[in-house]
Amino acid sequence: MQLSTKHLLGIKDLTPQDISTILSTATEFKGVLQRQIKKVPSLRDITIVNLFYENSTRTRISFELAEKRLSADTINFTASGSSAAKGETLLDTVNNILSMKVDMVVMRHSASGAPHFLAKHIPAAIVNAGDGINEHPTQALLDAFSIKESLGTLEGKKVVLIGDIMHSRVALSNIYLLNKMGAEVMVAGPPTLIPKYIAEALNVKVEYNLKKALQWCDVANVLRIQLERQNQVLFSSLREYNLAYGVSKKLLDSLNKEIVVMHPGPINRGVELDSDVADGTHSIILQQVENGVAVRMAVLYLLSGAKPTAN
């Protein structure tokens, strides 16, 4: 058994079979994480570098924990405070790190396609931990895992992604994954934050009215408004955004159904998601974080075996 790919650059490259393999392996790793000794020796011959050119709390900690739970050796690299600040190129930095016998690279970069570029030039397996506005595959996998855990299956489930679709790599990875696994996908948000031809290009429904979108869905995945990626004003104020597109308890109570609320974090409380929802019974946000470690363990485990230099 092996994944069809040597790297995890994006959900786009995965087959439905790959996704199922990752999710079922993650289930077993979640079992490992509930034991007293939350560790297995599978990757003790592997060294992994976490290359973070962009800020991250959850993803970095989650990957690092996943690596440690698999008994891999880890090194952490953050762009600030490194020679990247002195002008060293990405490829030079990585080749220098790899010359110290590193087997896998987990990488986050603000440039879309950075891990794809690297995959063409280095022999190590690469896991994309978020590249610009392109993809964030492990987030989509852990979202899918969490939906499956809550609803039993992905097939036929209706998932709406709400908010900043334009700048969200989480949205793109989720759309690819949910489509591949037979779920129905809708994107909702202000027209300025939804790419114009997304419905035809990515096979999703588009809805500009939040209440209608929530009424349609089984799962609402609320995305963060990415203020750092917006170089022009796409809505007038955070308060106005909250009034039109913020998910509130009142709104959820007005629906005649129960839905599952997710958020990839970090939350802008009171902007896209109100605190009483984020901390309420609909929310599975903290389960998502918990599942993130198991899903990343599955990805690293499955890619480590595909490593031809291992012998």
Place this chain on the structure above:
Amino acid sequence: MKIILDKQQLQLTLQRLSHQLLENEPDLNQTVFIGLQPRGVKVSDKIIETIRQLNPEDKVQYGVLDITFYRDDIRNELHVANKTDITFSIEGKKVVLIDDVLYTGRTIRAALDALQDFGRPQKVELCVLVDRRFNRELPIQPDYCGKAIDTITSQKVKVEWEREEVVLY
């Protein structure tokens, strides 16, 4: 192809193993049974069924263990992980590992490693349906054995559950 155990012999052997286990484990509160995924579980299911029938009053503690993440050959080949389900403590207990075919001993080595992560048993024993003696690559021997056979490496031993036979290919 050669039949090592036919249907009747297989049933008798499983019965005998169940009785032997009961004979040596008088206190079922202090003994736990663990079937090894994937194929050992078929054997352990049958044995536990018999033990439960013979001891309807006692609570038999039975779980299954998957050793995929503890294998020593994952760089050569990745295997699909199966379910591990051990809902009780093994700390200070006597653990009986149950598998179908004991061959190189590497699965049992991995199982002993995996078991450590669940606690420190007082004792670990091994019960197998078929022992391919002379093929061992590690110093591991069974405490309970259905049938010991002599084979060469190129041969394969398989339990065909649909036909209820143990076959040597």
